[in-house]
């Protein structure tokens with residue numbers, strides 16, 4: 188969403204500013220009558236686009252919403268949420284609060300990352316109040332304008348996936364600097380980041396169902412992961428990270444109709460063949476698709492965004 192309408196002319200110069208609070212960490216527990224407890228941990232960032240130019244050019248702070256107030260609001264709103272809600276719904280609630288409560292605020296941007304605390308099972312039974320930390324984060328970004336225009340995006344950060352076969356890279360461009368051999372057999376590993384934008388454009392078009400965004404997040408995550416791996420027995424061949432990324436994004440758009448665009452970032456984390464030999468060429472370790480040197484740098488970086496023709500980016 189272009190935020191150009193927040194540029195003003197001050198003393199003959201274009202001026203654009205925002206202020207907010209980053210890394211506000213809050214955790215919330217909800218307790219059910221039946222003894223089951225629910226837990227989330229959020230890292231919240233708030234940014235306000237507001238008419239407070241006076242504070243930049245004079246000592247008039249009267250239009251500044253203090254960033255300390257923003258921080259307190261996160262805890263106050265978390266307290267008010269007596270029913271469990273998705274991270275997206277919490278971001279919408281905060282964005283709505285700041286945009287509608289302050290006359291000088293024209294736009295609020297709320298970004299939240301949720302840690303993946305998952306309920307543990309003990310002896311095969313889900314534990315009432317025990318959680319363990321998974322690796323990936325569920326992220327969201329909500330932009331809410333005074334005009335009522337809303338933009339909701341969600342994402343996944345740090346989802347590490349790897350397959351030990353069904354990946355290759357052949358027939359790529361070669362020149363005098365190319366050393367990489369072609370292969371139809373390699374490890375494919377990435378730490379995926381995904382973000383997608385919902386087509387909802389106002390508060391009224393947001394589905395009211397309590398777990399709507401959480402369910403959609405889990406659907407998208409499953410589509411991405413299932414497409415990466417393919418069926419459990421035979422898998423699916425990946426001729427390049429680019430091809431697999433495109434298939435993943437395409438499947439999300441074709442299956443989840445409320446999503447208008449999806450961006451995927453898939454670093455190619457190389458597992459190099461372990462070939463070790465002595466100075467006189469005696470092999471100590473000969474690579475037979477069994478021993479690898481894991482690396483995380485340098486890594487390939489592959490990123491693309493796929494959106495419906497009708498969507499505004």
Ligand SMILES: O=c1[nH]c(=O)c2[nH]c(=O)[nH]c2[nH]1
Nearest residue numbers: 356367426427428429455487
């Ligand atoms: O899937 C791949 N895509 C690339 O662009 C690339 N480049 C490279 O060296 N290896 C790979 N693998």
